[in-house]
Amino acid sequence: MANYQVNKTYQEINEKIKKGQAVVVTAEEIIDIVRRKGEAEAARTVDVVTTGTFSPMCSSGAIINFGHTKPPIKASKVWLNNVPAYAGLAAVDVYIGATEPTEDDPLNKVYPGEFKYGGGHVIQDLVAGKAVHLVAEAYGTDCYPNKRVEKDITLKGVVNAVLFNPRNCYQNYNCAVNLSNRTIYTYMGPLRPRAGNANFCTSGQLSPLFNDPYYRTIGIGTRIFLGGAVGYVCFPGTQHNPGKPRGENGVPLGPAGTLMVLGDLKKMSPRYLVGVSLLGYGCSLTVGMGIPIPMLNEDIAHYVAISDDQLLAPIVDYGHDYPAATGRILGQVSYAQLKSGKMNLDGQEIPTVPLSSLVRAREVAQLLKEWIEKGQFLLGEPVDMLPGSEEVHCVRTGSRDS
Amino acid sequence: MHAEMLVLQFSREVVDQPIIYRLVKDFSLEFNLLKAAINPRQEGLIVMELRGHPKDFRRGLKYLRESGVKVKKVAGEVRRNEDLCYQCGTCTAVCPSGALHIERPDMAVVFDAARCSACELCCPVCPARAMEVKLNRSAL
Known part of the structure; x- marks a missing residue:
């Protein structure tokens, strides 16, 4: 075990939280504190650092058990507000995925498609307390004779509703440009031709996994802020790839680690789970997530203090390279630069455009800070760590990390 | 439509x-x-x-x-539904007049209606569909 000047345990920090004595700051506030006081002193004075992000996260969805009907049905096809939900589970369990469009959506037939309503919107409507129309079809069995059910469901009325997101919270992400000669519509937003704009999608120095680049505190069982309520990290996310190249400061230079998260949808808020329509791409869900980082020692202080000027995003051409999966990277740009509004690519000045709401990411980090200060939110010690950079066996994704 | x-x-x-x-x-x-x-x-x-x-x-x-x-x-008028907008900034990629812009360091997305040319480009691009076209009835 490393020899640290400061050694705190989860239990000690939780005791302080329970007494209302924990010192909690956000991942933006900590940067100055570490610069002023040094890592060890910062680790001594501060107990928890809260992070936040608020971005479209496509690999999201909800498990809903809509309750047994009379006569009972073993639903095999289910629609929620005419959005297909996966029903290949037990009788009345379904999974509604965020990117599923409405059954009769014109998609990209009229390009670029508007994708006005989909799974993400169903989730937001449920969380907002709205009634959602459910249609279930079945082939009928001796034990489940019912072949069709049609009813309105509400979040309150369903038996269970769990937000279960297989891949959220990417550690770093591409900065997207378009070097082709026509405007393209991507999950990274609209990209004007000849590098007319550069879009990015993380909260930078406030983003959870940027603050714990080696996953020393964020692991399986970590209690988090998810969609306005308490949630948990339940596993490494799909495509979790900690083996991606890292900078000298240890932070990945491209999309690397990811988190699988879940939480009780019934307690969440439509302010932090927003159904979105990405022109020409599809539907998705914007997820508000915040993760507390316990200040166990000065090493943790070192990593939470890494600021936007030291965090680099890879610049990727979505006009040609990304759809062709060439894996080519045009260069690196710092988040300080991206947040400034302008960046430089081969001598050309390009306006930068955020897709991730920093305003609301700050709100998430602040809210989580208040919960901890008030003693309402205790830290969860991971029961197992996420695979780190040394041990992962990641199947190549062909440089596609969406 | x-x-x-x-x-x-x-x-x-x-x-x-x-x-x-x-x-x-x-x-x-x-x-x-x-x-x-x-x-x-x-x-x-x-x-x-x-x-x-x-x-x-x-x-x-x-x-x-x-x-x-x-x-x-009849000129349309673009308005922002403040309840729906979550201040991401996607609209600033297409706004030609700078009516939609980002205020730093807060990174707040500002809509300056006086600079809006009502081109409506922001409407389908907004992920939360917060930009709405209202007809300017006074022009009738």
């Missing part, structure tokens, strides 16, 4: 033609009359909202002009 508020001026020569009927029948367009003043053998005027598939809408407009109807658009 595309919708616009239009002012149609009918000359004496076309005022007795079933032009609105043809718009509905041949171009599948919906109309909603707000004002109509047509006298037989005199000039006429209609203020109406016309709505339909963008392609039909364009063809319908072409038909109107070819029939000798003078078509003027």
Whole structure:
């Protein structure tokens, strides 16, 4: 075990939280504190650092058990507000995925498609307390004779509703440009031709996994802020790839680690789970997530203090390279630069455009800070760590990390 | 669906033609009359909202002009639904007038209605669909 000047345990920090004595700051506030006081002193004075992000996260969805009907049905096809939900589970369990469009959506037939309503919107409507129309079809069995059910469901009325997101919270992400000669519509937003704009999608120095680049505190069982309520990290996310190249400061230079998260949808808020329509791409869900980082020692202080000027995003051409999966990277740009509004690519000045709401990411980090200060939110010690950079066996994704 | 508020001026020569009927029948367009003043053998005027598939809408407009109807658009007004906007900034990628811009260091997305040219490019691009077109009724 490393020899640290400061050694705190989860239990000690939780005791302080329970007494209302924990010192909690956000991942933006900590940067100055570490610069002023040094890592060890910062680790001594501060107990928890809260992070936040608020971005479209496509690999999201909800498990809903809509309750047994009379006569009972073993639903095999289910629609929620005419959005297909996966029903290949037990009788009345379904999974509604965020990117599923409405059954009769014109998609990209009229390009670029508007994708006005989909799974993400169903989730937001449920969380907002709205009634959602459910249609279930079945082939009928001796034990489940019912072949069709049609009813309105509400979040309150369903038996269970769990937000279960297989891949959220990417550690770093591409900065997207378009070097082709026509405007393209991507999950990274609209990209004007000849590098007319550069879009990015993380909260930078406030983003959870940027603050714990080696996953020393964020692991399986970590209690988090998810969609306005308490949630948990339940596993490494799909495509979790900690083996991606890292900078000298240890932070990945491209999309690397990811988190699988879940939480009780019934307690969440439509302010932090927003159904979105990405022109020409599809539907998705914007997820508000915040993760507390316990200040166990000065090493943790070192990593939470890494600021936007030291965090680099890879610049990727979505006009040609990304759809062709060439894996080519045009260069690196710092988040300080991206947040400034302008960046430089081969001598050309390009306006930068955020897709991730920093305003609301700050709100998430602040809210989580208040919960901890008030003693309402205790830290969860991971029961197992996420695979780190040394041990992962990641199947190549062909440089596609969406 | 595309919708616009239009002012149609009918000359004496076309005022007795079933032009609105043809718009509905041949171009599948919906109309909603707000004002109509047509006298037989005199000039006429209609203020109406016309709505339909963008392609039909364009063809319908072409038909109107070819029939000798003078078509003027009533300026739309773009507004932001503050309850829906979550301040991401995607709209700033397409806003040509700088009405939508980011205030630093807060990274707040500001909508300055005075600089808005009502081009409506932001409307379909906004992920939360917070940008709405309202017809400027004072222009009627």
